[in-house]
Amino acid sequence: MGEPDPALLSINTATLRMRWDLREIIAGLARHGIRGISPWRDQVAKVGLAEVAARIRDAGLVVTGYCRGGMFPAAGREGRRAALDDSKRAVDEAQAVGARCLVLVVGGLPRDREGRIVSKDLTGAREMVRDGIGELLEYARAGGMPLAIEPLHPMYAADRACVNTLAHANDLCDELAPSGREGLGLAVDVYHVWWDPALEREIARAGERERLFAYHICDWLVPTTDLLNDRGMMGDGVIDLPRIRGLMERAGYRGMHEVEIFSAGNWWLRDPDEVLATCRARHRERS
Amino acid sequence: MGEPDPALLSINTATLRMRWDLREIIAGLARHGIRGISPWRDQVAKVGLAEVAARIRDAGLVVTGYCRGGMFPAAGREGRRAALDDSKRAVDEAQAVGARCLVLVVGGLPRDREGRIVSKDLTGAREMVRDGIGELLEYARAGGMPLAIEPLHPMYAADRACVNTLAHANDLCDELAPSGREGLGLAVDVYHVWWDPALEREIARAGERERLFAYHICDWLVPTTDLLNDRGMMGDGVIDLPRIRGLMERAGYRGMHEVEIFSAGNWWLRDPDEVLATCRARHRERS
Numbered sequence: 001m002g003e004p005d006p007a008l009l010s011i012n013t014a015t016l017r018m019r020w021d022l023r024e025i026i027a028g029l030a031r032h033g034i035r036g037i038s039p040w041r042d043q044v045a046k047v048g049l050a051e052v053a054a055r056i057r058d059a060g061l062v063v064t065g066y067c068r069g070g071m072f073p074a075a076g077r078e079g080r081r082a083a084l085d086d087s088k089r090a091v092d093e094a095q096a097v098g099a100r101c102l103v104l105v106v107g108g109l110p111r112d113r114e115g116r117i118v119s120k121d122l123t124g125a126r127e128m129v130r131d132g133i134g135e136l137l138e139y140a141r142a143g144g145m146p147l148a149i150e151p152l153h154p155m156y157a158a159d160r161a162c163v164n165t166l167a168h169a170n171d172l173c174d175e176l177a178p179s180g181r182e183g184l185g186l187a188v189d190v191y192h193v194w195w196d197p198a199l200e201r202e203i204a205r206a207g208e209r210e211r212l213f214a215y216h217i218c219d220w221l222v223p224t225t226d227l228l229n230d231r232g233m234m235g236d237g238v239i240d241l242p243r244i245r246g247l248m249e250r251a252g253y254r255g256m257h258e259v260e261i262f263s264a265g266n267w268w269l270r271d272p273d274e275v276l277a278t279c280r281a282r283h284r285e286r287s
Numbered sequence: 288m289g290e291p292d293p294a295l296l297s298i299n300t301a302t303l304r305m306r307w308d309l310r311e312i313i314a315g316l317a318r319h320g321i322r323g324i325s326p327w328r329d330q331v332a333k334v335g336l337a338e339v340a341a342r343i344r345d346a347g348l349v350v351t352g353y354c355r356g357g358m359f360p361a362a363g364r365e366g367r368r369a370a371l372d373d374s375k376r377a378v379d380e381a382q383a384v385g386a387r388c389l390v391l392v393v394g395g396l397p398r399d400r401e402g403r404i405v406s407k408d409l410t411g412a413r414e415m416v417r418d419g420i421g422e423l424l425e426y427a428r429a430g431g432m433p434l435a436i437e438p439l440h441p442m443y444a445a446d447r448a449c450v451n452t453l454a455h456a457n458d459l460c461d462e463l464a465p466s467g468r469e470g471l472g473l474a475v476d477v478y479h480v481w482w483d484p485a486l487e488r489e490i491a492r493a494g495e496r497e498r499l500f501a502y503h504i505c506d507w508l509v510p511t512t513d514l515l516n517d518r519g520m521m522g523d524g525v526i527d528l529p530r531i532r533g534l535m536e537r538a539g540y541r542g543m544h545e546v547e548i549f550s551a552g553n554w555w556l557r558d559p560d561e562v563l564a565t566c567r568a569r570h571r572e573r574s
Contacts, residue, residue: 109525117509120527126484155442157482158509158525168484195444197413197455222404222445227511238396238445240407 010036072132166202185211207251235286297323359419453489472498494538522573
């Protein structure tokens, strides 16, 4: 593998969320010559959707994804309806900022209104996810916004996403929209899928169906001290990033490489300018 | 699902490791009318193999597994040889205590002598695992000791086991010993596999090949605060234990149900008699 094109670097705004707001992040990206961004809804809401959209447009940034819709399973019909409505608003916002796709974190076991998990029926949760994506897809298609299912690591199956493998996500796409041109595809995040023995096969399968919508990078640290917020900078962990980039490229992916690092104990504490400089260097040298 | 037969309860000694040695554990199991045990090598070594074997025999305990062999990948030929030799000793010990199988935790990415991970080649690590099991199998067969590959949760892929799904473990068995009668099979631990969308299919596949050698239970807590030592007592988490027991039974499994709980912040701190009483009750009512 040769080095990746530095122009393909994108930054997921969760990476900088502790010390900069979205205005500062957009200005920072420009300063570091970074051309892609993937914003989170709560960060957008803080600054205001219209202002964020204008600043992104003025900065000429590519919006590699919008985070996020999903969380479909809920205990009652009303809860599922609320989740769907919220995802429709996420579609609208993604359109407003000109995102290439809306990322779907599909949700785990059904919860009640107070947020308590009320069922152990994982199969049923997966059916709610399929139905939810199906309904959202109609709305998103009408607005021309592609949906990207992001399989999450199996350690999040109960509380964040019960789609945990690329095979399962590919199966869902096959059922709901056989080609990516129909507006449903995948976000491949190395953190969630690097361990999968079917990685090569399933990336190739997704490529054949033109459903590789996004590629997220970071690293898996050994030891990992927190299930949520201990992701590593590219090169600091054990993921063979050039290999996975190669699998993506061979499958036809030509999009950007989005850095998404949740790191409560390290990167979130550092000067965001240092973080961005490190992202640039590690993207070029270690990804 | 009806309630499980209380006579099928077995205790993995890791569950009680902090406050009792193996002598106390064996006596405790007798006191609580528990008929199965699965000891760890370090706990055996502390008391002495001959004494442990005698005490287990005198107590009439079924040894549902012996923990553990494996850890096959290493940076050099010498390291791989040392791992294999160590696993052969584990086979001998498993025979000495009359275990039904030796549990294999196969190891993650290759390490050097100082224990540092020195490669990101997960595919290569998986080849070392296949070769290591193949070599160990000859030795184990000669001694009549079945080997049980335990797929570990994907969050342990780098540092503990790079076999992370039942499908992968079944594939390995197909390659090395198509039927369980040839001495190679699986240990199914709910903690590691509960999330897998292929669970039903792969348990059935293993059953058809007579390779369901062991069944381990505990629960997945939400939130989980530690990747290693925050397992839950049956009923305290989100795993649908009766469903998975049903899958095992339909696949022909008639063995015991081994409770294995690593819990630094809760169960390891409690009076082991309370832990055993709770295991008995939760096995009957919630598993």
